[in-house]
Amino acid sequence: MPLFDKFLRIRELGILSIILIVVIGASIIDIRFLSYDSWRAVLLAIPLILVMAMGQMMVIICRHVDISIGSILAFSAIIIGLVFIQFPNTSLLAAIFITAIVGAFLGLVNGLIVTKFNVHSIIVTLGTLSLYRGLVFIVSGGRQIDRNDIPLHIISFSQTSYIFSIPGILILSTVIVLLTHLIMKHSIIGREIYATGSNPTAAHLKGINVTKITLFVFGVCGMLSGIAGLFYASRFGYVNPGVTGVGIEFIVIAGVIIGGTSITGGSGSVLGTFLGILLLGIINVALPVLNIPGGYQKAIYGIIIVAALALDQFIIYRMKIIRGSKYV
């Protein structure tokens, strides 16, 4: 099967074909899935997750994981909400800046604990997941930020813009995705992140500052999760200390892994992560459209994730055989 084998050589084609299967399958069951409304829903659901996934992908490529991102999102969303209550005229640019700083700070705290105390990042961020969520309640006094607290120009950020009325979050997330791609693929620090994840010992021996790299990925991951907090406030129009961002790490990490990023570090691509998140977004929109009862949706969502991972693993296995790797 030389043609099939060639097809398998391209890493992202695996996930792309899974997407096609889901889209075609859903459309056969109900043609409404192909409507403008469904796709608008998909495109609006993605940016928030996608932005967080870019940071998470860097962390995972570096052989770590950040579980605290949902709490970072909530914390920065609460902070920016409180800022809006005091200063309703805060510009969009300032809001982006504030959430980015808040998120980066929390991310750096994660990175510092991981590097200074040499604790595994799963444990560290499991702890800060709870710690940051606690801070959300303390800072907000347990009160929700309501729709009328959030200024109109922030709400419209997720609905339109001056550029062909394309929603602002879509534009910003596209920019972030492209930048991440450039950094990871073509910049020195991007390649050093891959090297560190691929073989930390060798990276150290080659003079790469592994601590600096680790801090960088956690900082960026926190920063992007912070910005996602602004996306959240803008799109949903409220920030609830007990609801906002809860469980979102599951979707983000699942998307990154489905997109072909190796949990053991060293490999993963922006395109793959984008497709992974796109797949999850499509499934998320498709399930209600297909009239699948609420109780089943979560289970089916889970099954598809596991199936996608299994299929992807199979594809990697095939690829390694084709490349003649000894390390199958």
Place this chain on the structure above:
Amino acid sequence: MQLLTKNIGKSFSGVNVLRNVDFDLIPGEVHALVGENGAGKSTFVKILSGVYAPTSGKILLDSKETEINTPIAAQKKGIALIHQEPQSFSHLSVAENIFMGHMEGKFFSRVRWQNINNKSKEILNSIGLNIDPKKIMEGLSIADQQMIEIAGALSKNSKILIMDEPTSPLTPNEVNKLFKIVSQLKKRGIAIVFISHRLEEIRSIADRVTIFRDGDKIITKNIDSISNVEIIKYMIGRDLKKTEVSENIYAKEKKVVLSVKNLTSYSKFRDISFDLHKGEILGFAGLVGAGRTDVAKSIFGSEKYDSGQIFLYGNKTKNESPHNSISRGLVYLPEDRKQMGIFGQVAVEDNMTSSVPNLISNAFGIINKKNVTSLSKNYIEKFKIILTSGRQLIEELSGGNQQKCIISKWLLSNPSILILDEPTRGVDIGVKSEMYDIIKQLSQNGTAIILISSELPEILSLAHRIVVMREGHISNTLDHKNASQEIIMQNAIN
């Protein structure tokens, strides 16, 4: 660049592992380091390459005194260590592997792909290698990865390459290729420190040879003015007196209890065949990495083998797990005592009786503490194990006493075959001779023993017969009457 060391010494927690090494390296020479395991040559090159700091002495580069504190510092000064197992980034391209850590620019500056690809191509071609620099590292052979590591060293303009047993993972063809590269590097004036156990290789590539023994540098000679026999003599020192190996049941009965036929594990050893007799002590000699431990573990059932047969008391068996072997009376005392031999946080008594759950518990599986104490007490007294009480944690005992406990543990289960893997490693001399007595006593009583040891005097004074392994196969089986350190070493080394 000329390198000179004066009085280099290194000690770890008070133990001297390297003493007063004077060494010099001239540009364009290949300088071989030889010595037994633990002779100090690895420690020495680790000092040269910045992995360890020396406890005493100084290093001079071009007659200027220098400190080399980290591997990076060594690399910046032009000294590169080529690892035995290449340290590569399997997910990245060949060019990235060559230039990682010293590409032009920092942080967000662009990687100049064209530049590093071209330069990599140039370097690779200059050592006669035709690999596409854009190729992903994964899937390349160990040999290619090693060459790429050398290319990386060249890209940093290294003047001294240290190769720690570079040929041991390579096939003969690949070794030839490596040697061609080495002779090209020589012509460029690069000095090469070359560690190898294979004397034939050293003879074909080296200009000079320095021999280490027990932490001392013994001698440096031009390779043409020293013979292999002389090198081996310098490596093992003076002849030690042979003690009497007692003939016993083994000699009388010659009854085979364990027979191994053509045992093969593709990546580790091949065609291992031997017989073990009742009451026999069968020594296994060879260098570290020759496959002795893997053979032992495969017989014991804790590692898998690919083909071959094992006969236990004449019956064909497949020892698929340690559990099976133990129940058939075959036990294994592992080389790595701390990791695999003891339950550190558990009392001595419980460690010792862990091999015989049936003897210490009633029909419902409830442990009877009295049995535990009385069973272990026997051996504590018999072997003179020094402890405060049987309830003491085993990790608090000295290495020698721990080893006695582990032997007691297996003896409680009444084994007929005992595999001892480096039983006296890290044990002081007093306990060592007690261990020898225990081993001799056991063989007198009819226990068949496989003794894996890297200490030749130990094997020579205990074993009835000696199997010598070299690189995964048996190179010779000697009777103790014909065996000597020289003969064993000649068979263990190429």
